[in-house]
Amino acid sequence: MQAITHVIIVTVDSNDTVIRDGMLLIDGTGFDYVGEMDAARIPRDADIMDCKGCYVAMPGLIDTHNHSSLIRGVDENLDLVDWLPVYDLEHRTCTPQDARQAYRLGYLECLLNGTTTVQDMHRHMDQAAIVAGEMGLRVFLAPYAADVPPYDFFETSDTNERLIKDWHGAFDGRVQVEAGIEDVFYSSDVMYRRALEMHEKYGVRIHTHGPEHPEEEDTAQTRFGMSITQLLAKRGMLGDFLSLGHCVPISERDMELIAQAGASICHCPISAAKLGCGTAPVKRMEEAGINVSLGSDGPIDNNSMNLFQEMKVASLMQKARYRDAKIFDARHMLRMATINGARSLGMEDSIGSLEAGKQADLIMVGLDHPSLRPVCWNETSTDTNLLWALVFAMQGNFVDTVIVAGKTLVRHGHLLTDDEDEILESAQAQGVDWMRRRNAAFNQLLAPIRD
Known part of the structure; x- marks a missing residue:
């Protein structure tokens, strides 16, 4: 069991629920619990990630x-x-x-x-x-x-x-x-x-x-x-x-x-x-x-x-x-x-929101970026300016953690499942070669489709 605690959760459920101090429990590939922080629910042997209120979790x-x-x-x-x-x-x-x-x-x-x-x-x-x-x-x-x-x-x-x-x-x-x-x-x-x-x-x-x-x-x-x-x-x-x-x-x-x-x-x-x-x-x-x-x-x-x-x-x-x-x-x-x-994709019952019973596909964004601060809340509701920051001030490289089907693929902004440097080097070499072959094929350029 994985427990992600004291995290802001943007669920994107049917009510667009946002949880200010939330907790996610991941059992295998899916969510066992998505809700308010509740330490009593955490199993003794859980792998705990304490976000200390400095991260937001949202659907991948x-x-x-x-x-x-x-x-x-x-x-x-x-x-x-x-x-x-x-x-x-x-x-x-x-x-x-x-x-x-x-x-x-x-x-x-x-x-x-x-x-x-x-x-x-x-x-x-x-x-x-x-x-x-x-x-x-x-x-x-x-x-x-x-x-x-x-x-x-x-x-x-x-x-x-x-x-x-x-x-x-x-x-x-x-x-x-x-x-x-x-x-x-x-x-x-x-x-x-x-x-x-x-x-x-x-x-x-x-x-x-x-x-x-x-x-x-x-x-x-x-x-x-x-x-x-x-x-x-x-x-x-x-x-x-x-x-x-x-x-x-x-x-x-x-x-x-x-x-x-x-x-x-x-x-x-x-x-x-x-x-x-x-x-x-x-x-x-x-x-x-x-x-x-x-x-x-x-x-x-x-x-x-x-x-x-x-x-x-x-x-x-x-x-x-x-x-x-x-x-x-x-x-x-x-x-x-x-x-x-x-x-x-016909997958709305499995992915696309953070809800118990769905697959654990989520991303976590650290709030330690100038364009995401300050985070403010309406004290009488869960309305927050953070939602607007995620859409209008967010950069992709602010993503800290990526989890798919309960498995962590990216942590601290780096891929865990393959060698990033080798991917970049291989793509560079292959891309240059492909471009050379593509340019040599310009004599086969077809006319545009227009009548």
Whole structure:
């Protein structure tokens, strides 16, 4: 039994309960107790961590749309439609060793920034399963699958199904495999049918891209005579088993389709802004009844994987879009980064909040940083300015401790389950080599998808 005592707890439960002097008891992989400090509950042989009121515990963050990579900061100053063909060169040249080092570096960055669960879409994802098993985090793996020529250099439905057979449920369930599809321009109706078959046969979820840039929606209307969301509906893809990345340009009708189906949207505000896609109407999505979570979109276009940044930017962009300072407050953003993410993955009963009976996935932030002080409380309630600091003043490297399924993966800001220096050195060498091969493939650059 592990006991974390005298800790501030941000539970993100249904009441957004905050406990000023709290205690967490972890038995094996799950929470046995989450509540007020009660020393009498602590077993004699418990391993005790006394936080002395100087740490806050909160659920591990959940990144619901990520693309691992070793290549960042090179495909810059391009709008999405022009950016995609350049990004595709990475996939033309990606080897299993490239992918392995990308997962090692990316998952290290995620853990150090407090992200305990990642929904990842990339290549050679058996390597992702192995790395996640070694490091200890949770992953949902959606292979980057495409089959429409000339985009048939990605993963296939067959490799996706093999990944499900080999790795779904591995490492005590921390590795989950999904049916992954790039998008409606890269993937045929046949590939979408195969994804549905895998969902029905193996019970796996499906992850794909929704509309990201207005120009994509214009092209969809020209090619298919309908929006991307309507085409997904026609192909039978909308359901509570589906999470959609982005959905920046989206109509009221399409929001209703997604809401009625129970699908979730993974909102990536920083990459949307950086690629000139615009600001998603998240307020209207939620009013329509859609569950909206947060994603980083990975280093390829975001340049970092930091859900604390995503919370802040997402809030500010909605306040600006709707000219309303009252919306998307700190509590709202904490839910988007945790329990909403769990709901996007069908895991809301297991992770996403600190509650007895759930898996012990949590992060601890030390309060010994100028931007987090002073911590003030409303003496007649549990209201505290700390919530606002966690969303609007927090840096990922303020995370001190990361625990997943009861196992401590990060302590005092350093990874315990692998060699950080070796990961960085290996990523550096592999990344330089990958970049060389990628640059040599520029003669295979495809034209942007636009009509």
